[in-house]
Each structure stands twice: as structure tokens, then as C-alpha cells.
Amino acid sequence: MSLDWSVFCRSTTGSAGAEPLANCLGQNGELSYLQWLMSAWGWTATVALLGFVIALLIGLMVGTLRTLPATSGFNAWSGRLAAAWVELFRDIPLLVQVFLWYHVAPFFLPALKSLPSWLLVSIALGLFTSARIAEQVRAGIQSLPCGQRDAALALGMREAQVYRRVILPVALRIMLPALTSEAMSIVKNSSVAFAVAVAELTQFAMQAQEETARGIEIYLAVTLLYALTAFAVNRVLAVVEARVRVPGVGALARQGA
């Protein structure tokens, strides 16, 4: 058995025995499998990126709420609500959450009916990951010595200022490595979008495998693109980590200490 990479130059609409397309590109709306693969890669990147933005925003908020000192009724209740949020989104499998957003949520919120399925998957992915990021945020904040907060309060800052100017800038730098691994997971987890017919990489793999019967070549290409994307995410966040580094804060500083 040998690998036949020309399968990627075949037309997605032509018959199985047809000649590969010239230059691997289809004309007049005809698509080669290579073009389909690239567009699927784009969908994977879109769903993962949007999911990560949602996860980051909500995760930051929920994680912070969980660390507020229970000095007022509002703080205590928002802390409890945040804890419930984490449990809810962490204890239901991602695929089930995708089905909930796709099949169940539009029944309760008819406005969701007009949203395309890739957007619903991004929301599902984002909320699922937000629970995990919230836990990282909480751990990051709680790893700070309480002297930081006390010093800021002694300087006359209000609670909100303490968080914005002292706690969060340090905690976020500490948790960057954990965020990097969450960002890489979200790329991999975006593969569940196959279940609601989003034309991303996994969906491409399943359909193209069926149509061409060249499963190994197709799967190899898709697997490589997933690994490449996760690696790119890793490099980008490593650059971010180096850019925002402050002497004395972060993983390197603690290893050195």
C-alpha cells in the first residue's frame, strides 16, 4: 500500500476516477479537496479563536468573583454564583453541551434560532472553557501573598482598584502558561463541532474519507494541521509571555528564587 497525495487535487464534485485538477485548484466554483481542507482549517481557527475570546472574558470575570472577600451580601452571593457556574460547565461533557446549545437552547431562547451553528459551537466551547479558565484565574489570584492586597488597601485603594492595578496584573502573568495550555486545548476541543455539521477539520476528515476512500492521506493532513495550529498558538502566547514579562513575576522568577 502506498500513499497517494494526488487525492487533494481531485475535484470534490467530479467522479472518483476523474483526473486531478490542474494546479490543484478548481475553476468556476469547482473545489479541490485541498481548497476544502484549507477552508475547513479556517473554520477550525475561527471557532477556536472566538471560543477562546468568550472563555477568557467570562473566565476572568467568574474567577475573580470567586476570590472576592465575603464582606458584603453581594460579594458572598456572586462568589456562590461563580462557584455554581464552574461546576455546571465543568461537569457536563463538551459534546453534550454542544447539543444543548444546538438543539435545546433555541427552544428556550428563540432568538438563538437565527444564529449559524458555528457560532453556537463557539459559545458552547467558550462557556465550557470559561469554567476551566475561571479555576486558573482563581488559583493565580490565590497564589499571591495577601500582603499585596493589604499593601494596596493601606495605600487607600478601593477593592476594584486593588484588583485592577495590583492583583490582576500579577495574577495574569503568573497564569499565562496555564492559559497557553487552555488555548491549545480549545483548538483540539473545537473538533466536536463535527457533531452539528460545522465544516471544520474533523467534519472534513469524516466526509472526505468517505468520498475518496483515501482515509490515511486525509487523516494525516488533518492531524498535521491540528498539531500545527496548536503549536502556532503555543508560539504566539510564548511571545506574549516574553513581551509582558516583569522582573520578579512569573514562572521563571519563581524557578530562579
Place this chain on the structure above:
Amino acid sequence: MAIDLSFYSWGLIGRYVLGGLWFSVQLTVVATIGGIFLGTLLALMRISGKQILMWPATVYVNTMRSVPLVMVILWFFLLVPFIVGRPIGAELSATITFIAFEAAFFCEIVRSGIQAIPRGQLQAGSALGLSNAQSMRLIVLPQALKNMLPVLLTQVIVLFQDTSLVYVIGAYDLLKGFDVAGKILGRPIEAYIGAAVIYFVICFTLSRLATRLVSSSASSTQARS
């Protein structure tokens, strides 16, 4: 149209759900036992200090960890029948996949567990005349496994949730049971809510158990020191 609570009946559960739940639980248990066994072997290979053992184990673990589980399930479903020369069912293929996939994750847990045991333990073992393998088996691994218990349990919860992904090859698990029931009875909304509730109850209970274990093992460590 409203939610029809009569959907949730014992008859439905017995006919569609129980078989799927049984498979999900079985898959979790088999993959945990097989994964820990293989994962421990991989971990021992990775810390053996011998290039010929370290390299394959490292490549294996890093490959498994950088590919989406859904793709791994699809790969095995494509390749295993090819290798054994005859078609195998989705359920058997899923079981093989999960053992192989989870081994990579258990390997990293076991490896960090072993490395957390002070080197003096191994040295004390060899001072007593034990071989390296003996001190690993009799002294290091039992302590490491005990310390790792909370992390292992967390991984089992993740594993149980991940079993729902066998949906991609049509294996009949808990989610598929509800999926089929919802389609046959024309009640997909009730079906997916039911699946979510059952998964939540199981995972929530297990994670409470893990938290209790963490606090009890933390207090026993404190008592010792």
C-alpha cells in the same frame, strides 16, 4: 410545544439508556485500568535514562497529547481493522482507542508522581540490597500512586466525560442512548436535557469525592510531618 416530562420513564431508561450507560461505565473502567498500567510502563520508560526507551515513549506521549481525541478515535477506527485484517465493532475499537489514548495522559501523571518522591527513597532501597526494579516496585510506586490518587480521580472524571466522543464512530454509549431515544420518540430536547442531567450528577458526585480525598490525604500528610 412544551417540555414533556412523561418522556422520562423507566421503560425508556431500561430500553435505551441503561445499555449505553453500562458501556460508558465499562469503557471508563477498562480505559482507567489499562491506561494506568500502560501509562506506568511509559512513565518508567521515560525516566529510565536509556535513550532507546525514552525516545519512543516521549514521541508516543507527545503525539497523543497533541491530537484531538476525536481524530484519535477516527484514526483507530480506520487503522485497527486494517491491521487485524477484519472489521471490528465501534465499541471494541473505542475501547482500544481509549486505553491507548489515556495511557499518554496517565503516563504524565505517574511520571510527575514518581519524580515527586525524594531520591533518598531509591538510595535507601539500594542500601538495603534491593535492585532498582525492586525498589521502584516495592518502595517508590506504592507511595507515588497514593499521592497521585486525587489527580488520577480527576483524570477519570475527564475520561468519563470524554467517552461521549465515541459518538463520532456511532458506538452505543450513554449519550447515544439518549440520542436514539430522542430521535425515535421525536423528543430530542428532552433527550439531551436528560443526558446532560445524568452526566452532571455522575461527574459532580465524582468530583465531590475527589475533593474529599484531597482534603483527607492533605490532613494525613500533615499528621505525618
